[in-house]
Amino acid sequence: MKDFGQLVKNLKKDFSNLKIIKIAILGDTSTQFLTKAIRGLGYDHGFNLEILEADFNQIERQVYDPASALYQFLPDIVIVFHSSHKLLSKYNKTKPSDQPLLASKELESLENIYLTITHNLNSKLIFYNYSEIDDGVFGNHANKTESSFLFQLRKLNFELMAMASKRPNLYLCDLSTIQNQVGKPRFFQPSVYINTEMVLSIEVLPRIASKTIDLIRSLNGKIKKCVIIDLDNTTWGGIIGDDGIENIQVGSLGIGKAFSEFQYWIKKLKDRGIIIAVCSKNADEVAKAPFEKHPDMVLKLEDISIFIANWENKADNIRQIQKVLNIGFDSMVFLDDNPFERNMVREHLPQVCVPELPEDPAEYLEYLYGLNLFETISYSAEDRDRTKHYQVEAQRVITRQKFTDEADYLKSLKMHSLVEPFNKFNTPRVAQLSQRSNQFNLRTVRYTETDVENIGRNTNYFTFSFTLEDRFGDHGLISVVILKVESADVLFIDTWLMSCRVLKRGMEDFVLNTLVDFGKKNGFACLKGEYIPTARNEMVREHYGNLGFEKQDGYWILCLESYMYKHHFIELNKHYHVRN
Amino acid sequence: MSGIEILAQLNAIFIDTIDNDAVVLKKETTANDIEEWDSLTHIQLVVAIEKHFKIRFTSKEIQSWENVGEMVDSILSKVSG
Numbered sequence: 297m298k299d300f301g302q303l304v305k306n307l308k309k310d311f312s313n314l315k316i317i318k319i320a321i322l323g324d325t326s327t328q329f330l331t332k333a334i335r336g337l338g339y340d341h342g343f344n345l346e347i348l349e350a351d352f353n354q355i356e357r358q359v360y361d362p363a364s365a366l367y368q369f370l371p372d373i374v375i376v377f378h379s380s381h382k383l384l385s386k387y388n389k390t391k392p393s394d395q396p397l398l399a400s401k402e403l404e405s406l407e408n409i410y411l412t413i414t415h416n417l418n419s420k421l422i423f424y425n426y427s428e429i430d431d432g433v434f435g436n437h438a439n440k441t442e443s444s445f446l447f448q449l450r451k452l453n454f455e456l457m458a459m460a461s462k463r464p465n466l467y468l469c470d471l472s473t474i475q476n477q478v479g480k481p482r483f484f485q486p487s488v489y490i491n492t493e494m495v496l497s498i499e500v501l502p503r504i505a506s507k508t509i510d511l512i513r514s515l516n517g518k519i520k521k522c523v524i525i526d527l528d529n530t531t532w533g534g535i536i537g538d539d540g541i542e543n544i545q546v547g548s549l550g551i552g553k554a555f556s557e558f559q560y561w562i563k564k565l566k567d568r569g570i571i572i573a574v575c576s577k578n579a580d581e582v583a584k585a586p587f588e589k590h591p592d593m594v595l596k597l598e599d600i601s602i603f604i605a606n607w608e609n610k611a612d613n614i615r616q617i618q619k620v621l622n623i624g625f626d627s628m629v630f631l632d633d634n635p636f637e638r639n640m641v642r643e644h645l646p647q648v649c650v651p652e653l654p655e656d657p658a659e660y661l662e663y664l665y666g667l668n669l670f671e672t673i674s675y676s677a678e679d680r681d682r683t684k685h686y687q688v689e690a691q692r693v694i695t696r697q698k699f700t701d702e703a704d705y706l707k708s709l710k711m712h713s714l715v716e717p718f719n720k721f722n723t724p725r726v727a728q729l730s731q732r733s734n735q736f737n738l739r740t741v742r743y744t745e746t747d748v749e750n751i752g753r754n755t756n757y758f759t760f761s762f763t764l765e766d767r768f769g770d771h772g773l774i775s776v777v778i779l780k781v782e783s784a785d786v787l788f789i790d791t792w793l794m795s796c797r798v799l800k801r802g803m804e805d806f807v808l809n810t811l812v813d814f815g816k817k818n819g820f821a822c823l824k825g826e827y828i829p830t831a832r833n834e835m836v837r838e839h840y841g842n843l844g845f846e847k848q849d850g851y852w853i854l855c856l857e858s859y860m861y862k863h864h865f866i867e868l869n870k871h872y873h874v875r876n
Numbered sequence: 877m878s879g880i881e882i883l884a885q886l887n888a889i890f891i892d893t894i895d896n897d898a899v900v901l902k903k904e905t906t907a908n909d910i911e912e913w914d915s916l917t918h919i920q921l922v923v924a925i926e927k928h929f930k931i932r933f934t935s936k937e938i939q940s941w942e943n944v945g946e947m948v949d950s951i952l953s954k955v956s957g
Contacts, residue, residue: 487935
């Protein structure tokens with residue numbers, strides 16, 4: 297978020313082509329900085345906010361004088377900011393017997409302001425609510441004492457909500473929540489207040505401007521309508537394809553709790569009319585299994601309007617989702633734990649909102665709460681039925697369509713791979729992949745770190761580890777091959793496994809080229825592969841066949857002499873040497 | 877930190893806050909010498925200085941300075957104290 301100084305610098309920019317919205321700000325304390333922050337932030341959202349700022353403490357004069365600047369200005373939106381500090385001054389001057397009536401009296405005067413303005417102007421109204429001040433006079437007992445200031449302030453906030461729920465043109469901007477999020481010492485700076493009559497610290501102004509602009513945006517129809525969620529490590533902990541349904545983390549234990557609470561949040565959004573779409577790199581039936589069978593899953597398939605699980609790139613999949621929903625990209629939010637996917641979507645679809653989810657899933661929700669992504673100005677029962685409608689729509693429309701030219705796309709990734717035999721640096725990762733990979737794993741033979749070290753030293757074996765890096769980031773070590781000398785002519789592929797994150801990148805072709813090259817240089821005639829089926833490695837059943845191996849006696853054979861090198865877009869970083 | 881170092885850092889804060897590269901602070905400089913330095917900008921400057929030096933001024937101090945030199949003294953007493 298930009299700080300106040302940066303927002304002020306925006307004021308010097310060219311606003312001439314931006315959408316003009318006229319706003320009047322009426323406050324009982326100094327609002328000059330708030331005005332600058334709102335106008336400055338408006339620029340970043342494409343608004344030229346023309347702001348009428350009344351001198352402070354003139355709310356009543358502006359509202360009740362028909363000849364006031366307010367009525368000449370004809371604003372689209374009127375913002376009324378009564379501060380908690382002025383409320384406290386009023387309370388301080390009230391005799392004890394009248395203190396229990398403070399909130400009701402105040403509410404009556406606020407309602408009169410609303411009625412007078414809406415009677416005379418065709419404007420929407422935004423009232424700021426009251427950030428809490430506990431004057432400490434009663435201690436905790438304030439909560440059971442109607443005449444305490446805290447009691448009256450909270451009552452007023454509550455009654456304001458009740459009033460807003462009945463008044464169609466009244467919206468509340470929730471200052472109290474902002475103070476809860478940042479803490480009072482950051483919200484309010486006493487020395488600044490004493491010197492200037494400003495009750496908002498300079499530090500918190502951008503947040504308040506942002507919460508105000510969120511309302512202005514939604515009043516102008518700019519709202520988020522759809523949230524697209526990733527599955528592995530976003531909706532549940534772990535990788536469904538590798539870990540299996542019994543090992544993913546969701547439920548009340550440990551980190552599973554973070555994912556369950558995240559799912560409840562998504563479910564609440566769905567219930568209030570936000571369309572939920574899934575976009576996951578997985579096989580479709582594997583991705584759907586937890587929704588159907590895991591007892592702790594909060595989200596069910598019927599909550600999801602569009603479910604896309606495949607190995608295509610996510611920008612294309614989001615285009616697909618957009619096509620089905622027929623809504624703007626700027627009304628979509630994409631939540632994914634993987635920085636690569638986020639950057640990729642940001643680059644290809646800059647209008648989609650892609651929050652930078654924290655690394656620790658435990659922090660997802662607090663972070664998302666703070667962003668206020670799903671501002672709205674209306675809510676009705678029909679919103680709830682939207683999901684069903686789009687589920688039907690999705691079935692009708694989805695025809696596999698490629699938006700991005702595959703070769704151009706792969707070329708644009710500028711991929712590099714480092715190929716090395718096992719060594720002491722990559723051994724832990726090789727062992728980890730060997731233990732964890734289930735889907736892209738031809739024989740699923742598991743090796744521990746000690747096994748990996750031994751194989752690396754054994755001259756009967758040749759070992760290969762592959763990394764992949766592209767312009768969006770480094771995927772690290774993602775593929776492992778172990779070749780065993782079976783005879784003077786034959787190299788047996790003891791292990792070939794790969795992380796599914798890098799499917800559809802041409803990595804398999806690159807790996808095979810590397811193996812063939814190696815075999816030829818070392819005088820071998822053929823490669824011999826084997827597929828051992830497991831419950832999870834269906835995706836590589838035809839792996840060798842697709843790469844041009846011939847089936848013989850239950851094994852797959854590739855003749856090196858006649859091999860046609862495959863075309864790919866991965867650059868070799870370093871030439872391979874058998875032993876380090 | 878010396879008064880001269882503080883003055884140099886203060887100069888940078890002024891340039892950034894009022895967005896004017898031409899500002900050159902001396903100890904004798906007052907609000908009258910810099911056009912943009914009004915009472916509101918003053919508060920912005922105070923908050924920026926507090927943040928930069930990780931200090932807090934009292935509300936009395938904020939009103940007390942006659943010139944930049946006195947601001948520097950005030951900062952000096954807090955950062956070395």
